Amino acid sequence: MAEGDVKILGGWASPFVMRPRIALNIKSVGYEILEEKVGVKSDLLIKSNPVYKKIPVLIHGDKPICESLVIVQYIDETWSSGPSILPSDAYDRATARFWAAYIDDKWVPALSGIAKAQGEEAEAEAVKQLLAGTTLLEEAFQKCSKGKAFFGEDSIGYLDIALGSLLGWIRVTELHGLTILDAEKTPGLVGWAENFCADSAVKEVMPETGKLVEFAKMIFAKTKAPPST
């Protein structure tokens, strides 16, 4: 199918948008990226994702698909002749889906919780939650990778994409002095992060940490602006 048939509505800084982009790269499928402006939802976005009005949206031909992990599975199943993204074994698939859901339901909120925390006590609690979760993910990595480089073993898979897409923002959070991926406590994940970011399907879509920091400052300034009376 021609490149014009595959579009991603997204934003360069969004980890969720990165997910389908990595998936399409794995499948060597060309696509057009339509960048949403910060703070403004385009008509196309609202029409394509009326329920959530959020990025990413994959538009394949005239069909919109929403929710990053749903999109990744759709990509895997649609371009089935390319390298597989979900594991081939049913139990490994269940394991990958379990941990991807954990990441979105628990771990991402814990990461955002740190930025949102009001006061030292709240921040310490948020950090504790996050690090407990990271420990679980280190264990999951040891089990899933079976000694190889990725959760998906020899090559990047579903769970690598789910967690790896967050590495930019993890690095931004670590710039504030918090160690999330620790060479002693989470050695597997430290090695994995390097391999993930170096992968050809990832390199061109992983934003630079410095740019994300600038972006975060801008967003933070906007949200902290005094309300107009």
Add this chain to the structure above:
Amino acid sequence: MAESDVKILGAWASPFVMRPRIALNIKSVGYEFLEEKVGVKSDLLIKSNPVYKKIPVLIHGDKPICESLVIVQYIDETWSSGPSILPSDVYDRATARFWAAYIDDKWFPALSEIVKVQGEGEEAKAEAVKQLLAGIALLEEAFQKCSKGKAFFGGDSIGYLDIALGSFLGWLRVTELNGLTILDAEKTPGLVGWAENFCADSAVKEVMPETGKLAELAKRLFAKTKAPPST
């Protein structure tokens, strides 16, 4: 595989537990049902689901699988010779997954919110009801699109999205007992017909709890949570 190789850790009243049970019924797979006691987590549960310590857990041989929708997909893919649970078309599959996630992320919390705000003011209650009914309107539209004129979201037979939403029908009925109409013959006619068909299905009938029994349980649980804290 022998029946004892498939176990569900669960509870009769849990909509989430009902999901894998319906899925196993669709596949005609026998299983052992291990009922967790209310308020007590068994050692087996804690060992099988250390991350959440929640039901349902499917134990297949010695492998535990957790999270109801992950379990349903596992069942569909493992017993692949039986009737399909996920749609065969890739886009329909994405649609079913999208709405199932919506149900768990948005709609069910809206349903629980109605129970939570029982003791609060009229404004909180009205807002909770508004959220829930807006969600139901979306689900009615989704039903019209997915069913393509047939009885279920899955078409001719029960599928993934039917299971995701249908598992809540017991608790939905309990909430309606308090005077709130959620499935409305005028506003959501598709879902009203669907609910009847779903509950009558052979894969569902034996695992759908009676509304009366759920109402009794709700009263007991409500009394427990509203009990004045010990000083």
